[in-house]
Amino acid sequence: MSFIARVYAGLSWLRREVLSQFSGKVAIALLVAIVAVSIYAAATMPSNYNVIWNYPLYWEANPKNSPPEWSTYFGTTCLTNQVYDLRTATPRISVDEEGRVRLTYNMTYTLDVKSYPRALILIVDSMTIPANVRNVRVLNTIVKPDGKQIQVFDDLVDFTKNVTAGSFKFTQTFRPELDKIYNSLLLNYINYNIDPNDVGVNYLSYIFGEITQPDPKSTARTTYLTGRYVISLTLDFRVEGVAQELLLRSIKNAARFEYVVVGTCYGLMGTDYQGRDLAMGLLYGFPIALLIGLGTALMSTGLGLLAGMVSGYYGGFIDEFIQRFIDVLGSIPLLPILILVAAAAQTAFGADPNKPVLMLLTILGVLVLFGWGGLAIVVRSMTLSIKSELYVEAAKSIGASNFRILIKHILPQLVPYIAASLVYSTPNAILTEAGLSVLGIYHGLPTWGGILAEARTQGRVEYWWWIFPPGLLIAITSLTFVLLGLALEKVVEPRLRR
């Protein structure tokens, strides 16, 4: 039998043994699921994911620290985040004789829970403004269910400075302007005593609320006003001989052109303190976790296998040296040294643009360095006993090389131990990486541990949607390998069988 066939036979026997047990079945099912999600995540992950994750502007329009939308079934008052993608909307177009092109977007917003939205934002990202567009006036008003009209913002953006040489990319965020809101409140509620300071703090309750003033001397108060709001956004372009089709096309091709009524709940998994979508972080955490776990396990298992076989097969001085080395390594406390190395790496790579990756590699490197001793000892004793078997003697006497004996006769018998070692050490790296992150030695990559770490540094233990899911995912991944190990244990140690 060829070497590959023997290893394959060993593996398929192992698979049968594992699958014959309940814990093995559960473990394999979980493993298949985790690998499938990882492959999906790796395939859909944007190439600049790490940059996006750490880029606050990208998440600007999301509510911050918001629970997931389904928390409404558990009694949280939930206002869904409403995003109007204006690139696909059809505006009303009017052109006046002076050449102004006016685009008006009307959006209806239904407020059906007793809550106020958290913010209003218009995001324009990379919209190509054709040459000869002088300026644009961006005007936003909201008509309340009771018919009162509030002006939210009114901005004039001048392009003449930028459009000297052809077209340019227009990127800007528009937010409510307090003076405009206050002025339209004064116009609409003439006999009310509206406190400008309160408008400054709670302007959203004045836009999305009912304003009452029971007593003429007191100040006006706001209460929730559910119903249908009409949000109207006008873009008034001052152009010189530019066709409106060109403008519409550039709007359609913008990277982002959205009006967002920021809610109090977000998506499947909620958001963190920067408004980042936790569902995204958790999903893309899958391949990273597997990579960290399996990569470290493969390296330390490979090292342990090599050291153990060399130590057991050649014996003598090299055996003594490797065994004493393992002894010393085993006596050094791993976690303190690891924390020290990671803290040092954090400072040493401080200015490096690849700091997150370098730091992670350093941490994993230390784990590999300290992680191979156990397997090496087992492999050594196995090798010692196989070495004295008759067929090894026979192979030697017909002139087989040491390398051939190691590969053909010894290695295939070690397959269960190699598999067990891989399985035991995989969750170790994932747990350690997460633990270090939580401690505050955070590399900056969006791993599950990283998400947990930020939940802790923000001191927000009450945000359950931020603490529970990453921890549970770490635990489930680790449980998969623990169960697999449990099944393998009975293969490696037959005395444990019933």
Place this chain on the structure above:
Amino acid sequence: MGVGTTLARRAVFLAAALVIAVFLTGVILGASGYIDKVLNAIVLEEVRAYRQGLSKLYNLTAAERDRLVAEYEKTLRDYYQLDKPWIYRLVPTVLSTLTLDLGYVQSGGVAEVAGYQLPVRVSTVVLTCLPRTIFMITVAEAITIVIALLVAPFIVYRIGSLIDRVVVAYAAVMNAFPLWWIALVMLFTLGYRWGIAPTRLRAVTASINALFSGNLLALGEVFYYAWLPILTIVVVSLGPWIYSVRAMLIRVVKEDYVTAAVARGLPEKYVLRRYIMRPAASPIVTNVILGLAGTIGGYIITESVFDWPGMGTLYYSAIVNADAPTILALTYIFTLVYVVARFILEVLYIVLDPRVRL
């Protein structure tokens, strides 16, 4: 080789491991530039604060102020010995650490963990933090071990029964959950949500100080702060502990002589004590001693989650503040405890297992 030679050989290698661990720590601290960077940052910050303080004194000329600032900076740099290369600074510290001369704490932040102000000896700080770790983590580990040693023999006769399956499943699940995450969740639910447990555990310092000054009633207060961390550690580590003791016992239970003893009709307890526990003693004792020794270093991450001012928090604070004497001293102590435990085990093997003596 005689017993004495074997023990002597072990002692030499364990001592070598100890020296290597401390030297390695020193090299990591120095060669990575970590100490220099952090200390330079600290000096910079202190000089800035000093200059700001001086600028409030109007009767100083600019030149005088600059001179004072430069003098202050020099004092600080001398204090931290920043003008010498790291090897000249750290090697003496490493050597004096190895001779148990632990020196003085360098950073105020580290001293604060133990509740002191500079100047204070490292040994004083360590001796203050050690009881706190023992009261929480060692006690929790000891409770876990006692329960595991009581439960495991009970289920070893019932392998495959419902209770055995439950224990194995519990062990597997608890093996998968990181202790510090369960700690976060416990603090969140029992502490913040339900308000049953205290959430500011650092306050335990006062109670432990009171306890040591002779007020035995303070023990109740210590327990008031410690019960949540202890419960957490017991809940998480009990599963794996029972599982490992169970596994050690099963190996013995499967032996023919045990089957023969049971077949002879010997009482279950007698078989357990004489035929099972005795041969399984040395791996179990190994686990117990190494487990207890491991608690002395504190569970660094878990202590940090609970904000428990023990050895783990002290070590982490020393790292954050780049306090070389404290880091080296703690690495030395952690390794020493482990190495001594290993040596005690070597001796115990000889006592427990007559075969080793041959």
